[in-house]
Amino acid sequence: MSGPTMAYICGAMQSLFDTSGESEALAAGAVLLRGRALPLATTLLAAIEQIAARAPFRRMTTPGGFEMSVAMTNCGQAGWLTDRKGYRYDAVDPQTGQPWPPMPAAFLALAREAAAETGYAGFVPDACLINRYEPGARLSLHQDRDEADYGHPIVSVSLGLPATFQFGGLKRSDQPRRVALGHGDIVVWGGPSRLFHHGVLGLKDGLHPSTGRHRFNLTLRQAL
Numbered sequence: 352m353s354g355p356t357m358a359y360i361c362g363a364m365q366s367l368f369d370t371s372g373e374s375e376a377l378a379a380g381a382v383l384l385r386g387r388a389l390p391l392a393t394t395l396l397a398a399i400e401q402i403a404a405r406a407p408f409r410r411m412t413t414p415g416g417f418e419m420s421v422a423m424t425n426c427g428q429a430g431w432l433t434d435r436k437g438y439r440y441d442a443v444d445p446q447t448g449q450p451w452p453p454m455p456a457a458f459l460a461l462a463r464e465a466a467a468e469t470g471y472a473g474f475v476p477d478a479c480l481i482n483r484y485e486p487g488a489r490l491s492l493h494q495d496r497d498e499a500d501y502g503h504p505i506v507s508v509s510l511g512l513p514a515t516f517q518f519g520g521l522k523r524s525d526q527p528r529r530v531a532l533g534h535g536d537i538v539v540w541g542g543p544s545r546l547f548h549h550g551v552l553g554l555k556d557g558l559h560p561s562t563g564r565h566r567f568n569l570t571l572r573q574a575l
């Protein structure tokens with residue numbers, strides 16, 4: 352067996368058994384890379400633990416006075432914050448008075464590769480928001496509008512328990528679509544989808560071998 356026959360079989364094997372390299376368009380400018388972070392999952396989770404040792408997960412307060420059900424921390428030059436004064440990025444963690452822990456090299460590399468692969472060459476995130484969900488935690492429909500330049504995409508990495516993610520359109524009233532995001536899934540949100548409304552439904556209880564009763568989500572951004 353040689354040449355074309357071998358290539359045909361390898362092609363078939365790839366589509367049947369090897370999902371790395373596959374991508375699915377969710378919306379204009381939004382691409383799902385199913386399982387793409389799996390080879391790095393252990394590294395990413397160890398890094399999250401290190402970051403949380405210096406900048407603990409905390410439930411922040413919205414400007415309207417509600418405590419978020421999702422616990423958050425950050426790494427990188429800038430971290431996303433909310434309190435009674437509003438939403439913003441800041442170089443300093445208000446809880447410790449220290450700069451946010453540096454962005455691990457693995458976060459940067461993964462985000463750059465995912466972005467480059469989906470048409471956003473030269474993406475260099477300077478901020479990573481780390482969300483931690485426990486059963487029942489949710490994120491209501493919102494837009495990400497606190498970054499300086501919406502021309503940059505956002506790379507999101509899901510780890511642990513699966514969640515139902517919802518995304519609509521530019522108008523809050525646009526009927527949202529649902530997509531299940533599981534351990535190792537990456538989504539790159541850019542172009543027209545960058546300002547789409549999105550949220551996460553209440554996390555269903557479960558036990559994940561790598562994260563127990565938690566889901567983690569990294570959002571890597573060029574915020575400044």
Ligand code: MD3
Pocket residue numbers: 480482490495505507516518538540544545546547548549550551568570
């Ligand atoms: C669609 N986080 O932190 S990541 C957030 O799973 C956030 O924790 C969710 O929304 C989570 O702001 C969803 C996926 C995501 C991130 C940014 C987007 C989807 C997006 C920006 C525009 C459109």
Ligand code: FE
Pocket residue numbers: 493494495549
């Ligand atoms: Fe968001």
